[in-house]
Amino acid sequence: MNDPEHTDEAEWVRQCQRGEKEAYGSLVKKYMRRAYFCALGFVGSHEDALDLSQEAFSRGFAAIQTFDPNKRFFTWYYQILRNLCLNFLRHRKLEVVTMSVVLEEEEVKLEPATEELSADAQLERAELRAMLWKALWELELEDRELIVARDLLGTSYKTLADLLDCPLGTVMSRLYHARRRLRKRMERST
Amino acid sequence: MAEFSEREKHLLMRAIDGELTEEERREFEALLTANESFLDEWRSFKQVKEVTMTMKFKEPAGETWDRYWAGVYARMERGLAWLLISLGGAVVVGFALYQAFLQFLQDTSIPLLLKIALGVLAVGLAVLLISVMREKWNTWKTDKYKGVVR
Numbered sequence A: 001m002n003d004p005e006h007t008d009e010a011e012w013v014r015q016c017q018r019g020e021k022e023a024y025g026s027l028v029k030k031y032m033r034r035a036y037f038c039a040l041g042f043v044g045s046h047e048d049a050l051d052l053s054q055e056a057f058s059r060g061f062a063a064i065q066t067f068d069p070n071k072r073f074f075t076w077y078y079q080i081l082r083n084l085c086l087n088f089l090r091h092r093k094l095e096v097v098t099m100s101v102v103l104e105e106e107e108v109k110l111e112p113a114t115e116e117l118s119a120d121a122q123l124e125r126a127e128l129r130a131m132l133w134k135a136l137w138e139l140e141l142e143d144r145e146l147i148v149a150r151d152l153l154g155t156s157y158k159t160l161a162d163l164l165d166c167p168l169g170t171v172m173s174r175l176y177h178a179r180r181r182l183r184k185r186m187e188r189s190t
Numbered sequence B: 001m002a003e004f005s006e007r008e009k010h011l012l013m014r015a016i017d018g019e020l021t022e023e024e025r026r027e028f029e030a031l032l033t034a035n036e037s038f039l040d041e042w043r044s045f046k047q048v049k050e051v052t053m054t055m056k057f058k059e060p061a062g063e064t065w066d067r068y069w070a071g072v073y074a075r076m077e078r079g080l081a082w083l084l085i086s087l088g089g090a091v092v093v094g095f096a097l098y099q100a101f102l103q104f105l106q107d108t109s110i111p112l113l114l115k116i117a118l119g120v121l122a123v124g125l126a127v128l129l130i131s132v133m134r135e136k137w138n139t140w141k142t143d144k145y146k147g148v149v150r
Helices: A004-017 A021-043 A046-062 A073-094 A099-105 A119-138 A141-152 A157-164 A168-189 B006-016 B022-034 B036-052 B062-106 B112-142
Strands: A110-112 B055-057
Touching (some): A004 A073, A021 A046, A021 A073, A021 B055, A119 A168, A119 B036, A119 B055, A141 A157, A141 B036, A157 A168
16 A cells, blocks of 8 residues: 555554554544444443543554554454444443433434534424434444444545445445434434 | 445445545436436435535544553453463463372272272363364364454
């Protein structure tokens, strides 16, 4: 890969592999927002998303020697984060805390992308985002993961294919079904 | 409910996300004209997209990002501390067990049968441990996700 951004990243990874923690700080600072929002899409609460994304970075550093610097760091990190979030959700299910309880306990973590709206439009948007948030949490995790990554975080198809380790065509097919199920949930709410 | 081909599904998604090439756009528009259920599907997907595209995640307070790296760093340090504690603990416990085992064998007041039984038990545990470790090693060698920390 020849892009300069990736060259920097590969150099940081090599420095980390020589034990330079500050270089890892550069990687963390580059990806912390994306990591946090991905985790938020999985678990739905600010505190848990913060905790899990930081823990995944910490585990990433512990395993950095196994990482190939020529590959994308975030794609590798995402697998660690995803597994941590899945384990967390599995554990939460064992503790008999259902998604409906999570919904009651957690405030809606979405806001309009544009600020300049009339009072009526703001009210309508507030209702829409509450509906969207609820519908998202009624989806299967795999569907929610895709919709969050594509629609809320703007992840490209190519990156999605890398993150999910599947061909581009599969990403589009899965997205089609996920959006269809989201649409059904939203129709049911109206 | 109308079923669409994989190609049609892909075109719908690429159109929704503004990823169509010129050639795909022509193909997509021809489908919209020729197939009414495809047009309905497109309209309803567009409605959902209109909702999702106006939303984004709430940005947490600014200090969250200021403290983020410090939080990760603290975890990394704690990870190292736990590793050292575990390694040191394993050596101490191993040595204590070895000493206790030697004393047990050297104690003449303990019947020989009990010593033999303990020896057999120790060999059994060692075989079990080796077997489990070998199985883990074989699983690890063939695990395509071995680079990923679980």
